[in-house]
Amino acid sequence: MATAKPILSQPLSTIVTYNPMSASLDTTLEELLEQVYMVGFHHWPVIDDDRRVVGIVSDEDVVRTAAMHESAHMSNRFRDARGPIRITEFMSTKVYAISYDTDVSAALQMMLEKGVNSLPVTEDDRLSAMVTSSDFLREFSFSEHDACHAAVTTYLDLTPVQVPFDSSIEEVKMACEAEGAIYAVVMNGDFPLGVISRRDIRRAKSRDLARVMYLSEDPKSIRATDIIRESHSILPTDTMRNAARTMQNMQLQALVVSNRQNDLVGVLTQEQILHAML
Structure with a gap:
């Protein structure tokens, strides 16, 4: 039951x-x-x-x-x-x-x-x-909801958008828009370095605009590796609860899911966790 x-x-x-x-x-x-x-x-x-x-x-x-x-x-x-x-x-x-x-x-x-x-x-x-969405994620991470104990492989995106590590944030944004995605996995060859969301891109743009506005400096070209945060991946066998807590603690919208050889398996997003709650 x-x-x-x-x-x-x-x-x-x-x-x-x-x-x-x-x-x-x-x-x-x-x-x-x-x-x-x-x-x-x-x-x-x-x-x-x-x-x-x-x-x-x-x-x-x-x-x-x-x-x-x-x-x-x-x-x-x-x-x-x-x-x-x-x-x-x-x-x-x-x-x-x-x-x-x-x-x-x-x-x-x-x-x-x-x-x-x-x-x-x-x-x-x-x-x-x-x-x-963060309020719901927080509640889920400390609850006994059925989905808390499920492995992340039940819900993750197996075909995420991938971009090379030397992409500009404009190229990342265009790649996301072309696929209707809100995030992309930054890759160094076959190995995932982390996830960049469209929110991360907006934050980087706002910082650049503010720097131009307050310091009178010229705009600069921003690369994916300039804004990618500390890489954090989880295993396919990790639970949805652990994934939610990691997202909450690190203020991430998505997590790379990779195997022990660091091969990309997929991506788990906040939205997928929220859908699992219903």
Whole structure:
């Protein structure tokens, strides 16, 4: 008989992040870019003066908009004829928000179906908390969910996008986009060095833009090996729980799965773990 799934039966209020970072309608592009660069935030609910959620912005929106508006003159950087570029010019007004009455499994299902990593949680229509993919990953890693004890081979991607170690991050990004993937395995010949996600690429771009903006330096070409973090792989026989804990502790979106000879077997992502929870 299958065991219970306490993660999905507990109240939503037990897993959310309270008092989340948010942005006002007056927030500028430059301010958000600095937060991506300095702190590594990935998403901001946009609230009005009554704390009602009127939009949402991701780090991808910030980096894309900054790259589009970057000026050759420092005095005009991230400005247009009307002044500083404000969040209202590039935020999404299509917001998927939930309340504390929302079932945990319904919240997770919505996150996966809509392809988002966070959901604002409102109380009396006002922003109260956020629930993110990291919140679900954390709960899974300490739970007794059935899938915790399964080997990662049950869920992993056996045909991940692969790029040479000397690829630029633009080449990595294009390779991911061509396959509709959110990550790529960086290879040195037949051996995997690690995984780069599109989020890693956005963070690297924001750092480069901030360096150009604050230090007046020229943009530089960034290679895959410049941003790949400490290589960490797991074995095909490792459990999903161990994989989730490794992702959580190292703040990774994906893990290389390789055998004892360091041959690439596949990749396990956060999204695959979240699907396993349902």
